[in-house]
Amino acid sequence: MVRGKIEVISGPMMSGKTTELIRRITREKLAGNSIIVFKPNIDDRYNEDKVVSHTGDSVKCQIIPIHNTEDIYESALKYDVVAIDEAQFFNCMNFIEHINVLANKKYKKVIIAGLDTDFEDRPFGYMPEILAIADDVTKLTAICDKCGEEATKTYRKIDNDEQVLVGDNSAYEPLCRKCRQKAREGDYSER
Numbered sequence: 001m002v003r004g005k006i007e008v009i010s011g012p013m014m015s016g017k018t019t020e021l022i023r024r025i026t027r028e029k030l031a032g033n034s035i036i037v038f039k040p041n042i043d044d045r046y047n048e049d050k051v052v053s054h055t056g057d058s059v060k061c062q063i064i065p066i067h068n069t070e071d072i073y074e075s076a077l078k079y080d081v082v083a084i085d086e087a088q089f090f091n092c093m094n095f096i097e098h099i100n101v102l103a104n105k106k107y108k109k110v111i112i113a114g115l116d117t118d119f120e121d122r123p124f125g126y127m128p129e130i131l132a133i134a135d136d137v138t139k140l141t142a143i144c145d146k147c148g149e150e151a152t153k154t155y156r157k158i159d160n161d162e163q164v165l166v167g168d169n170s171a172y173e174p175l176c177r178k179c180r181q182k183a184r185e186g187d188y189s190e191r
Helices: 017-030 070-076 095-104 127-133 177-184
Strands: 005-010 035-040 050-052 058-060 062-064 081-084 109-114 136-139 153-156 172-175
Touching: 005 017, 005 095, 005 127, 017 035, 017 050, 017 058, 017 081, 017 109, 035 070, 070 081, 070 095, 095 109, 095 127, 109 127, 153 177, 172 177
Parallel strands: 005 109, 005 136, 035 062, 035 081, 081 109
Antiparallel strands: 050 058, 153 172
């Protein structure tokens, strides 16, 4: 029997958030728990109806419009575990309320993966609120593309100022704090 809980996996691009989410989904299935997986409809980088990691691991999922998390709530009621990838893109007001009700009143385990900050290092979407209500937070790091140290930041390599721009390693790279600052100042060379 699953007891209500909210788990969050966060970190910069290329840190393995989706890989970790898929690992936890697999464990829940092995434990005999019923599970439903969601991702926002704007994330179509690798596959339209699967959550796919940068390493190619994948799991079937439900596609949900970013402005309608009511579908997540209604569908989740039939399952023990609810997994949500790219949660930073969901931006409707009742997202936090739905997550809390699923964990607190319906006793579902909710596992969420998402970027906690955007390419400007600003809090991204509802992720700060989700992190605040989580029972367990796993903050992953990547390897800095410039110096090889631990990367905690996401840097956008292309010229576009919009906060939401779905992309992969052709548009983004993980950087450590020092290399990100150098990149913003235009003062680094390729590794």
